[in-house]
Amino acid sequence: MTRTVWGLGTPRTVRPLWALAELGLDYEHRKILPRAAGMDDPQFSALTKRHKVPFYEDDIVKIGESAAIVNYLADRHGRDILSMPAPGTADRAILLDRTLFIMTEIDARMYTVRLHDDPPRGLSAIYGAAPTAVEAAKKYVEKSLLEAARWLDDGRRYVMGENFGTPDILLVSCIEWALLYGVGVPEPLLEYRQHIASRPGYKAAKACNDQSNAAPDFTG
Numbered sequence: 001m002t003r004t005v006w007g008l009g010t011p012r013t014v015r016p017l018w019a020l021a022e023l024g025l026d027y028e029h030r031k032i033l034p035r036a037a038g039m040d041d042p043q044f045s046a047l048t049k050r051h052k053v054p055f056y057e058d059d060i061v062k063i064g065e066s067a068a069i070v071n072y073l074a075d076r077h078g079r080d081i082l083s084m085p086a087p088g089t090a091d092r093a094i095l096l097d098r099t100l101f102i103m104t105e106i107d108a109r110m111y112t113v114r115l116h117d118d119p120p121r122g123l124s125a126i127y128g129a130a131p132t133a134v135e136a137a138k139k140y141v142e143k144s145l146l147e148a149a150r151w152l153d154d155g156r157r158y159v160m161g162e163n164f165g166t167p168d169i170l171l172v173s174c175i176e177w178a179l180l181y182g183v184g185v186p187e188p189l190l191e192y193r194q195h196i197a198s199r200p201g202y203k204a205a206k207a208c209n210d211q212s213n214a215a216p217d218f219t220g
């Protein structure tokens with residue numbers, strides 16, 4: 001199977017790289033940055049007009065949403081690591097609940113902060129400054145992270161219990177994103193992130209996602 005991941009250097013692009021590392025799968029990495037010259041690569045433009053990274057393609061699918069990519073990879077290849085509960089089970093419903101909560105109540109709100117905060121962290125020069133919206137989104141994320149912390153109240157190591165799963169990839173990347181912007185992260189989530197950060201798959205993905213690995217012509 002030929003696999004390609006497009007994208008580099010963001011809290012979203014690390015996710016497919018991390019899933020692939022955990023699953024020990026080979027892939028080609030096309031290191032394009034958002035809002036940079038690489039986004040106009042003719043091969044990339046032929047795949048998607050969203051102008052967004054990450055993007056993933058193999059012999060079966062061409063998909064762009066980071067949560068969809070990690071869940072697809074886990075559905076196909078997850079075993080002991082990134083095992084997926086069967087469709088129609090309570091665990092599958094809970095996994096979807098946690099996934100959508102992370103993506104809509106944390107990830108999407110963090111992107112509001114990213115788009116409208118001032119440089120150097122934010123993109124207000126492109127998308128417009130909106131300090132009230134930025135502060136409100138940060139508070140919203142703080143509240144949502146309190147909910148995510150409650151998932152661990154029974155002492156479980158991972159979102160789904162004792163097995164590392166796709167929601168952990170999504171949640172840890174959001175926790176790190178929140179920390180970058182000074183959003184308050186509850187102590188149990190800091191500890192949770194800390195122990196997950198010792199995983200070889202995490203370390204490999206972070207190294208692959210490092211912007212300093214981008215080709216020199218990138219302007220992003």
Ligand SMILES: N[C@@H](CCC(=O)N[C@@H](CS)C(=O)NCC(=O)O)C(=O)O
Nearest residue numbers: 010012034051052053054064065066
């Ligand atoms: N919901 C998508 C979001 C993808 C996304 O917005 N990616 C950003 C980088 S983190 C991007 O490509 N932005 C380019 C732009 O908005 O101009 C996902 O989770 O994959």
